[in-house]
Amino acid sequence: MNLALLKQNSETDTERRRVRPTRRRYKKEVFSVDWREAFTPVLFMLTLALAGLRFYPALVLIAIILINRLIKNRYDFVIMLGIMATSRAFIPDDLLPVKIFDLVLVVALFALFFYRKDLLTKQVTILSLAYTAILAVFMFMSPELLSIQLLTFREYASILCFVVPMFVFANRDFSMKEFMKRVLLYALIICAFYAIDGIILNGWLLIPADAGAPFPSTFDHPLISPFVFYFPRKYPAALYILIVATYGLARYYRFRWWQWLIVVSCLLVVRTITIIAAVVLTYVIFQGNFRQFMKNFFLAFIAIFVLYVVDSATGRHLRVASHVQQVAEVFVAEDDEDLAEFGSTRMAQILPKYEYLVSNDKLWTGLGFLHNEKSTSARYMISNDLYSDISQSEESVGAATEVTQFNTVIHIGLIGFAIQTLYFLSVFFVMKRARVRDAFFYLSTLLCASVMGLGGFAGLIRHDGLIWVAVALGLTLMQHRRGIDEGPELEEETGFETTAVSEADTTR
Template identity: 35%
Template sequence: MQKEQIELCPGDFVLPVSFLLSMSLLGLEFPFAYILVFIILYFSWTINKYDFLLQSTLLFGVYGFYDENLTFPFKLHDLLFIVYFAGFFIYWKDKNIRRLLIPVSIYILFLFFVAMLSDEFLMIQARRLRLYMHILYFLFPLLVFRKLDFDIKLFFNKLFIYVLIISCFYIIDSLVVSNHILVPRTTWGDLTYSTLDIDLFGGFLRKYPPGMYFIALLLFPMLYFFRTSAKYILIMTLGLVCTKTFSVIGGALITIFCFYGTWKKKIIYLIIGFVMLAAGYVLDGQMNGALRVQHLVGQFTSFASYRSVEDAMSDMDNLAEFGSDRGAQIIPKIELLTSTQKLMFGFGFLHDDLTTNDKYIIHNEFYSDQSAAEEVAALVEVTQVQTILDTGLVGFVIQHLFYIAIYFLIRKYKYSNWYLVTLVCISIFGIGGFAGLNLPHGLLLLGLALGCVLLANKDMLNPKPSVYES
């Protein structure tokens, strides 16, 4: 396939920059931002539906721009269930879409079956169960472009612009102003437009990666459709580096490795990767650990001294520190899962604040801060383990079979690999607790990719009647 040169016109940046800046103001609690965001959304709806689709995804998914617990009286992604309900009945008549809606319905029924097995109240479980259901977001782009033609290359072009701008926002926040301003809610604490503290070039600030999740959508067109100049690749790479989050940086790199190039090129990529890792390790030492490379390498090399798995398992304190202390979150919850014979179907969808059943309250001895040691065995920062806690090993298997089955249902469609590339990338992100297959952050992106693949194959979904049928 011949790659096309990415074409960027200054006019194409007006709506994206305006919307993203209004989202920044929303996160900084600037009152007029509420009006500004929805005014720009309205203009996008009337002028360019591609902008509207990406802006809506950003607004529904938050992605580090605002505080979903403070900015609105309810979580905006809950409004999508109205869209899902309407889209479900509109597209049930389309036999090709129904081929997707049937397995989605079976998957959701399975989630409710697991919830019914739990002794937690269903209304409490619904708070987290609903998060698993956002694959239905694929209906949203279908409804937006229901009576319009859809050019997937135009969408890819728009997507590139948004990711490029977000990457610039990350670079400016991290390296220039040294504060969380343009993507303000990638940190915790009181941060508003009236309390900004800009420290020009004050340091290499770490920014958590929600805004950069959109790179998962862009990998497919960059690998297969666009010839991208080095300066744009550098901007997006630097944006990723500013997250200092290896599960996200590694997720993008591993996905590229899996889907691009011959085996000969893959070996070259591995060599380059090891050289860059070694260089990063040395540079990190000179920067007093600012890049977190030595921290990453140290977590893996600490296990090299163990002679067997049994030796490693006997050193729980070391295991607890693995994955930036994610091991400390996981160990006691898995122990409770196995001791209560719930490994096959999990605890159900426990809530970290609302669940009060004593059998699910644990004292976590592995936390360095023992004031937070008493907690509900509900949440961990590894989405795959989270799925096991919620739905057990059976649920983990069914979840992954379900998303793979969707790919096989659409594999004959043009651009179907876009869904697969996005699926792999957000799943790897999930190893660090980011995006994944049980959070709106990841599922909105996967649903968007799936919906756009369907839109790009409208002729296959809604074939025109033949002369004998007309």
């Protein structure tokens, strides 16, 4: 009888080994929308481009579309509001008397105190208010005028806008999957605008307020040169929506080849290595499966190598080979002038300001929230001999560098930088402890915005990046508050069968 029992146990163990899952990956749907779903987003983006071309009646149509979406589709409303608040390539700073971002921040401050919160949202709110209060201490420690510092301080405080999407969706149905579908649609439209502007129109019509334009492009004098072999580089100031859209590609939806072609064409038009790296790293890291991660990592490595070879052979117009060369030159740099060339001369911006912080014993606590243009007091002026253009050698230490992480050190020092890092990670771990379904959505936006910040774009100190981080945080908290057991669908592959399970089921 014992032999029979042992044989039965042996057969059971063998069966368990045979059906043990060998791989788990996210089962992503093919991204697809019909023309009815795409009509309003395309209309809105075209109207936004018209407004950027200084066709002022378009502003009225934008307001009508926003009101319509607030009533009929709040997914669109949140995304449209985010685009208008962060995409200065569509809305130049002088187009409206009040910045959309400031209006959103005012709504956020109102909602913080009047929106009903559950326990987790209260914890995140307390953490966020405490973080903002600590930043205010650094502001009061600085001799710079408070009226000037507040202009920069409000950028840091834009993380408080996480409550705005929660406020918008109050007492409304919400689906994270539907949000991802809508945000991917808008991201694809913007990428198509970049590709058309940079490859076909060769100018600034659909992305009219891009900083790379030699002079303003207007509706009566559009700056375009269609069908010529001139491909201007366009700056990625309208692409910050990718901070949230990339996670949707990593876990919810799968693009067709022609949709990927649009995205790749857009990234080649912007030719900005930190934007490309942010999207690729976020997409690869948040696959949720090691085998898929290694596959995508290998494909990304091969793609970069091919781009490097092609770029080297065609005059380095893609700026891939030049960035690789700069990294190589760091290891053979003999003095500050050699080092200053690293990162497209970003080190030339950093080194004199670093020396100023050290010589004034401000490396640990910073100088306060100096403004990029208004902090021109004599105490902050330095002479930067590392610039090749001598006319720019006299500058303020408050002049922003193209590395947002170092700008943080200028403002609040290494201590403040550590506090900032601790705050953002604490929010993530608080959500993980509460078993929040899509906590990694928030974490992915931190990574994407931070990598973009290495090139002076977005980052965690400017509203361009923080607004989208706040959107991810707010939607994730709201999904948890309502007890929505929705998440990316996981696919388990075994030796005999493939089963699909919800990610929510794996966390119970």
